[in-house]
Amino acid sequence: xxxxxxxxxxxxxxxxxxxxxxxxxxxxxxxxxxxxxxxxxxxxxxxxxxxxxxxxxxxxxxxxxxxxxxxxxxxxxxxxxxxxxxxxxxxxxxxxxxxxxxxxxxxxxxxxxxxxxxxxxxxxxxxxxxxxxxxxxxxxxxxxxxxxxxxxxxxxxxxxxxxxxxxxxxxxxxxxxxxxxxxxxxxxxxxxxxxxxxxxxxxxxxxxxxxxxxxxxxxxxxxxxxxxxxxxxxxxxxxxxxxxxxxxxxxxxxxxxxxxxxxxxxxxxxxxxxxxxxxxxxxxxxxxxxxxxxxxxxxxxxxxxxxxxxxxxxxxxxxxxxxxxxxxxxxxxxxxxxxxxxxxxxxxxxxxxxxxxxxxxxxxxxxxxxxxxxxxxxxxxxxxxxxxxxxxxxxxxxxxxxxxxxxxxxxxxxxxxxxxxxxxxxxxxxxxxxxxxxxxxxxxxxxxxxxxxxxxxxxxxxxxxxxxxxxxxxxxxxxxxxxxxxxxxxxxxxxxxxxxxxxxxxxxxxxxxxxxxxxxxxxxxxxxxxxxxxxxxxxxxxxxxxxxxxxxxxxxxxxxxxxxxxxxxxxxxxxxxxxxxxxxxxxxxxxxxxxxxxxxxxxxxxxxxxxxxxxxxxxxxxxxxxxxxxxxxxxxxxxxxxxxxxxxxxxxxxxxxxxxxxxxxxxxxxxxxxxxxxxxxxxxxxxxxxxxxxxxxxxxxxxxxxxxxxxxxxxxxxxxxxxxxxxxxxxxxxxxxxxxxxxxxxxxxxxxxxxxxxxxxxxxx
Numbered sequence: 001x002x003x004x005x006x007x008x009x010x011x012x013x014x015x016x017x018x019x020x021x022x023x024x025x026x027x028x029x030x031x032x033x034x035x036x037x038x039x040x041x042x043x044x045x046x047x048x049x050x051x052x053x054x055x056x057x058x059x060x061x062x063x064x065x066x067x068x069x070x071x072x073x074x075x076x077x078x079x080x081x082x083x084x085x086x087x088x089x090x091x092x093x094x095x096x097x098x099x100x101x102x103x104x105x106x107x108x109x110x111x112x113x114x115x116x117x118x119x120x121x122x123x124x125x126x127x128x129x130x131x132x133x134x135x136x137x138x139x140x141x142x143x144x145x146x147x148x149x150x151x152x153x154x155x156x157x158x159x160x161x162x163x164x165x166x167x168x169x170x171x172x173x174x175x176x177x178x179x180x181x182x183x184x185x186x187x188x189x190x191x192x193x194x195x196x197x198x199x200x201x202x203x204x205x206x207x208x209x210x211x212x213x214x215x216x217x218x219x220x221x222x223x224x225x226x227x228x229x230x231x232x233x234x235x236x237x238x239x240x241x242x243x244x245x246x247x248x249x250x251x252x253x254x255x256x257x258x259x260x261x262x263x264x265x266x267x268x269x270x271x272x273x274x275x276x277x278x279x280x281x282x283x284x285x286x287x288x289x290x291x292x293x294x295x296x297x298x299x300x301x302x303x304x305x306x307x308x309x310x311x312x313x314x315x316x317x318x319x320x321x322x323x324x325x326x327x328x329x330x331x332x333x334x335x336x337x338x339x340x341x342x343x344x345x346x347x348x349x350x351x352x353x354x355x356x357x358x359x360x361x362x363x364x365x366x367x368x369x370x371x372x373x374x375x376x377x378x379x380x381x382x383x384x385x386x387x388x389x390x391x392x393x394x395x396x397x398x399x400x401x402x403x404x405x406x407x408x409x410x411x412x413x414x415x416x417x418x419x420x421x422x423x424x425x426x427x428x429x430x431x432x433x434x435x436x437x438x439x440x441x442x443x444x445x446x447x448x449x450x451x452x453x454x455x456x457x458x459x460x461x462x463x464x465x466x467x468x469x470x471x472x473x474x475x476x477x478x479x480x481x482x483x484x485x486x487x488x489x490x491x492x493x494x495x496x497x498x499x500x501x502x503x504x505x506x507x508x509x510x511x512x513x514x515x516x517x518x519x520x521x522x523x524x525x526x527x528x529x530x531x532x533x534x535x536x537x538x539x540x541x542x543x544x545x546x547x548x549x550x551x552x553x554x555x556x557x558x559x560x561x562x563x564x565x566x567x568x569x570x571x572x573x574x575x576x577x578x579x580x581x582x583x584x585x586x587x588x589x590x591x592x593x594x595x596x597x598x599x600x601x602x603x604x605x606x607x608x609x610x611x612x613x614x615x616x617x618x619x620x621x622x623x624x625x626x627x628x629x630x631x632x633x634x635x636x637x638x639x640x641x642x643x644x645x646x647x648x649x650x651x652x653x654x655x656x657x658x659x660x661x662x663x664x665x666x667x668x669x670x671x672x673x674x675x676x677x678x679x680x681x682x683x684x685x686x687x688x689x690x691x692x693x694x695x696x697x698x699x700x701x702x703x704x705x706x707x708x709x710x711x712x713x714x715x716x717x718x719x720x721x722x723x724x725x726x727x728x729x730x731x732x733x734x735x736x737x738x739x740x741x742x743x744x745x746x747x748x749x750x751x752x753x754x755x756x757x758x759x760x761x762x763x764x765x
Contacts, residue, residue: 583610
């Protein structure tokens with residue numbers, strides 16, 4: 001935009017472009033929107049007044065034809081010549097059927113344009129092409145932002161042509177430009193394509209959303225000023241038309257580069273180099289995707305459904321190089337068996353698979369520089385991924401065969417509140433009602449100390465961690481991997497987090513067996529916590545209705561997520577660390593962006609308190625469970641409920657875990673069963689489920705310390721056939737198998753990186 005006199009004026013912080021320009025975009029003073037020059041028609045110098053007070057239609061047609069020929073718009077020129085021949089004796093075009101019902105294009109908000117039939121061709125073939133060429137010739141710094149302006153211009157131009165009774169022209173315009181928008185707006189393009197008549201617009205849900213709402217665009221101040229200057233300069237070639245569309249159908253929000261990392265020079269140039277468009281998380285049409293809604297916590301983003309970046313967080317380049325070198329050395333020492341991938345090949349496949357989806361950048365989620373331990377962890381992940389038990393989908397309608405290793409705790413007198421297993425499958429920790437934590441070795445052997453003479457405690461298969469002054473409600477081991485003699489650094493579990501009714505979170509060293517940090521921020525009991533997938537970050541939720549994001553080397557929280565009406569009972573991380581999920585007693589699940597602290601999804605559909613959450617390893621699905629015995633599966637990108645799975649009795653499903661392939665889900669809860677679910681199967685009607693009795697027989701291990709036992713899938717019994725009578729429970733066809741225990745509520749279930757299932761519970765006679 002230019003101020004009077006040609007001096008550039010600073011762009012507004014927020015330019016809300018509304019009908020009539022009220023409170024919105026400043027129009028160029030040199031050519032106001034109410035000017036009387038026909039849009040797209042060049043008129044060098046003031047035209048001489050015609051004798052009759054108006055230029056004849058024939059002369060005006062000839063001027064436009066000459067202009068089109070000069071610019072090379074041969075297709076439009078030919079169409080206009082054909083139409084020009086179809087005129088009245090006095091030069092007026094013959095009105096086609098329904099002429100009186102057609103709204104006439106107006107020049108800005110001023111007088112009607114009598115030559116709308118001419119103008120529509122210029123509008124159709126010129127203004128979008130003109131803007132496309134200008135955007136692609138622009139600086140790389142602005143391209144990712146300016147490309148996004150094309151989509152609303154395309155949609156609203158097309159819908160205006162249809163509602164103005166120009167079906168053939170609208171069809172041509174749509175077909176010429178749709179391929180440009182298919183990668184990002186595939187669903188909308190497919191839904192708009194069949195439209196050809198005004199009544200179609202009224203019946204098409206997508207068209208009604210666009211026509212009934214303003215499209216939100218977020219631009220940096222320099223890009224916005226650049227666009228306005230272009231529209232001013234090219235006003236006669238279609239700039240007025242584009243300005244009118246932006247004014248009537250769009251709301252443009254401008255931001256300073258310094259206030260938003262997405263507009264930084266490094267971010268913009270990186271995306272331009274990769275051929276990507278700007279990641280507009282807060283743009284679009286309000287309420288566009290049914291089944292989910294933006295929570296509206298941030299007024300600036302109210303009503304929109306932000307786009308998600310669900311791909312894997314890219315590996316640090318130096319870390320990737322070091323991991324590849326270590327894997328190559330491992331392949332030299334231990335060549336792969338015939339028919340098996342080498343570790344380097346497996347690593348390449350994992351990296352390639354992770355690059356399929358749009359992902360956050362390392363700049364978005366900062367991590368400390370990688371260490372030798374990080375290299376060893378990644379190497380172990382590749383080994384476990386190659387050698388894992390592979391769980392394929394259903395074959396012949398039969399689900400994959402899996403078994404569960406159950407660890408049962410005895411003589412607890414209902415004192416255990418929570419359990420967690422370490423990733424190296426060496427330790428299990430329990431948070432106690434009596435305010436302490438107890439850690440056992442899973443194999444029953446004495447726990448090896450990292451340092452000699454750390455304390456005077458004799459060697460034992462368990463350790464106590466004392467420090468909390470209230471019941472311990474959650475424990476979580478930091479990410480680790482199976483021990484390997486060839487690893488460049490130890491990969492065993494070294495850190496444990498715990499949260500308590502004393503309102504604090506504690507970080508414990510498993511090398512020193514001492515509390516290292518006390519995190520204070522919650523002002524009520526802290527119900528749950530979880531590490532991020534790569535450590536360093538963790539999230540907590542509590543009775544104060546908030547969730548909080550923490551970094552291990554900072555004493556204070558980095559983010560506070562506020563929005564739930566009741567307690568935040570459970571939390572979990574997305575697999576790429578960019579989002580967290582919170583489940584609440586208000587029966588909703590919310591998804592939050594770590595980088596901004598804003599809510600980006602809210603999932604409604606549960607009829608009870610949310611008791612467990614788990615995000616799939618591929619980052620595309622979320623499983624949430626409640627105390628009514630239901631598990632709901634959500635597709636994160638569109639925010640859509642995929643299906644509801646039933647089988648557990650009431651009382652709470654306390655733990656969920658995904659297989660490595662993200663095709664199988666395992667759950668455990670208060671009804672004393674571990675259940676395995678088919679995720680990839682179609683949604684089923686709950687009425688098709690079979691009714692079984694609650695409870696059932698199982699196996700237990702009688703030992704003072706937790707020990708392992710393998711249970712086999714049970715056969716569902718009819719009501720009244722088991723030892724314990726209970727209310728019938730509907731089991732949906734998604735359930736693959738059920739493993740009942742004998743009076744042992746299941747506190748924790750976990751798929752290991754080798755696709756083995758371990759679970760833990762306390763025997764409560």
